Amino acid sequence: MLSAFWLVLKRDLLLALRRRSEIFTVLFFFLVVISLFPLGVGTEDKTLKQIAPGVVWIAALLASTLALERLFSSDYVDGTLEQLALAPQSMSVMVLAKMVAHWLLTGLPLVLISPLVGLFYHLPSHSIGVMMMVLLIGTPILSMIGAIGAALTLGLRGGGVLVSLLVLPFYLPVMVYGSGAIATSMQQGLSLQPYFMVLGAFALLAIVFSPLATAAALRISLE
């Protein structure tokens, strides 16, 4: 079972590394959204600090939904997905591997580039660290919830917009606590532990349930 996990993970990473431009598209989309907000809302120091937590998360949510369509679609088109569904190994495990690969390719780069956002928005270095931490816990949840939506809308016309409509409401709790933690980190003497605990709980729940739901959704879409 574990070998199936590693195989799918390695395969997905290898395929993506052969076409690196896709990784950078998501990353630059994230950066573009981030840099549009100050120009639209105002560039005062106070405003920037106030909107930074929400903006980072909204940009991350949008980037994540944009990347979702690619999660299963090419495997669906060339028939790989059907082979995975027929394989004797548990489909949930292989789906989890695909989610992990997806996160490594689209979520992790966002986490790594987020300090730049901190500089754009004049955040104190302490808050930048917190931002990286919450993104590190939060973006895998986005990939895992989003995978359910991607599986449900597999191969549909206009699936990209539809998947955003389906999963964005479900991203809300992650965004609330993720941006809450960054905002709280800018105030003195408040504990951040509750935020990390809640986000960690979400991440654990998502790891347990979303591969099951995604596998079920994929089987329906493949029928």
Next chain:
Amino acid sequence: MKINWFKYAATINFYALAGRVIPFFWVAAVILITIGLYWGFFKTPDSLDNGMKEYYRIIFVHLGSVWMAMWLYIMMVFWALVGLVFNTKLSYMMASATSITGALLTVVALATGAIWGKTSWGTWWDWDPKLTTFLILLFIYIGYIALQSAIDDTRRSDKASAVLALVGLALVPVIYSAVNCPDPTQCSSLHQESSMKNIEPNIMKGIIFTTLGFWMYSFATILMRVRNIILQRERNTNWVSKLKEVN
């Protein structure tokens, strides 16, 4: 006596049964809502202890639609689950018919809430937990309807939207707690806590009658919609072609 539990799972039988009971639900809905509104408008005090004046009477529509919007979501998930477990096509049709009435009543709940908010809080909209959760509930209803109409193959659209409804049911409480306590260490909100316990008895009667009326209205519209869906999906079958044409 042997009972055939699945007699009305057959669309042909259910179509006839629904056609017979719909008028009763309509009559019950009209009578109950009329009684409830009459009681609500003429038998209740003009102002409440907490300073609310005549305008609080929107509660008779607001509360009914709020409860129904939530109940119908649960009912929709119930039918979706029955469909996934027993693979009965009628259950999926029930779920899909329920979603439209549910979405509609969610809009009614939001609209009456906004009007009430304007008179009592002085603002149409506030990012209060209950309002926000209802907005999200509306989005989930819309997502369900959008997914269903995006898939041409009915078997797949039924099952896919059923899975979405289940995921939604699991996540709505999480969303509610997230908007209720954005700061995990403390909670507060503008919307009053539920005050059903110390409510004036006449107001209570009005609420109960209108809510029951809304139930009946929902049953009637859902059954009518199910009949439409049955006709649409089974238009090529023998029994549908033998139905009398109605103008």
